[in-house]
Amino acid sequence: MIEFIPDVFFSRYNYWMAIILMLIGLYAIIAKQNLVKKIIGLNIFQTAIYLFYISFAEVRGGTAPIYLPEGAAALYVNPLPHVLILTAIVVGVSITAVALSLIIRIFEVYGTIETDELVQAVRER
């Protein structure tokens, strides 16, 4: 058991990092009162997923997937996850933009972006 845990942890530490980051992000989304901090949490959560994709694409000793006419470097990193994640990053940025603009509107209407004060403000209206 004692040698088992470090083995599982260190041999796949990249996945563990992604999971830890994801949980930090989820924690921030759930526990933070401030709406902007919630969005930061959401971004951490999404970034964890991007890192997960990028790390599983890695091939030890692989190079960039550039076509060589000699056909020498056959070992290259899988480029597809990178492409997918480019799309996902664009999606993440647009979600952040929509969220921030909603936060601006919420602040204009209710004068606060703290969840507890917001609940209060909604009740008073």
Add this chain to the structure above:
Amino acid sequence: MMLLDQLPILLVILSMLATLLVLGAGWYNRSVCYGIVLLTIIFQFVVSVLLLTRVMNEGTVRYYVGGWLPPLGIELVIDSFSGFILVTIMFLALASVIYLKKSIEKEVPYEKTVSFYVLLQLLIIGLIGMTITGDIFNLYVFLEISSIAAYALIATSRRSYSYVAAFNYLVLGSIAAGFILLGIGNLYVTTGTLNMAELAVLLPASYELSTVHAAFLFMIIGFSIKAAFFPLHLWLPDAYTEAPSAVTVLISTVMAKVSIYALFRMLFSVFTPSYIIESFPITDFILIVSTIAIIAGAVLAIAQTDLKRLLAYSSVSQVGYIMFALGVANLIALEGGLLHILGHAVMKGCLFMVAGAIIYQAGTSRLSDMKGIATRMPISCAAFALAGASMIGIPPTIGFMSKYYLVLGALDAGLWLYAAILLAGSLLAVVYIWRFIEIAYFAGGDHGDHAPQPAFLGREVPVSMLAPMVSLALLCLFLGICIEPVMGIVGPAAALLLGGA
């Protein structure tokens, strides 16, 4: 003939061009926006009907985007299931676009109309894309296109709480999308492909891997949040209540159905029935949760004081019915479930249209302000009563037929208790539908009381709002009577899900 082969991609590309056109034309003249949107929707509807007839005659239509064959390129697939969903959602989108012109004049501020139409187009494109794509990452991208458009559309309302509702929906929706993305990643690691058909072939070899189990759970949770399946429905009531009525009609009918479609597609076409029944037995769990959803959604609906919120909780209950089909997972129940996707879209669309019509005329959606409204708006209230009867499941309506098949399927699988709960859910539906009917028809002056009716100047809504409402209500009845042609489409679709021809 050449053009006919290109129809699947034209459905997406031309709509995207039309979106740009709406944006450009809106700069010069706001009034042409609606015309462009309407034309696009009609085009999309016609194309989807053409595609469905082709699928029915010739079998599955596959389109390779850019001519790249599936393992490398993206594939659009229209089979009997996605064709059925496509026609359903496009018909309802058409009805709600006809409905929304007058409605948004009152509920969306004037300066937001151009962006409203652009977002509306994007929402529909995203949903079409989700329906016809054969590639799971493509599904994610279209899901996000439609979701982002939906978040922004909810916030176009004049009601200031809509910003908070949209924000909450955004956070939950993004977590859901994140889970789906993670699930896609896991599937890609396991198989090295993103194509649905190929995944279905390659996955059985690794059904015992925990990576696949993780992917499966992430997918289920992600799509369940999107479809507002019971414990994960928390975004739904606020979002449906605060959005402009026309948007509520659209997201409650079209968007919710496509999310459920995507869940079915994942569970049955990517993970095969043998996986969800044998390798990772989740159907029993879904069965239990869906019955809880049916009862809890209906009970929560009964407790509401706001008509739109009542209907929103009723949606939670009805999603339970559709998921119930998934839990039973035999042919008859799945036919019932697919029929309920169509039926629920038609009747809930009609009910939300009536709620929107009342907001249009009376400016309120509180039930207590609607006393005696049937004397003012007789046609709308009659439409509500008809669609409500279908929601309850009174015999000749579509709601009866779908629940009939669901109960038959449950009995066929020997689930007597669940069939009983299904019927109890219908009884609860009587209560919440009756709450509106009673207030609209039987409350008010005729009790000889001295309380004057609330100052309510409105009469019936304009014809452009009335026509789609009434036609949907009549359709509830018509589809229930002429069930044969519908079953001709639903039957093959359900068989397809279970892996038959």
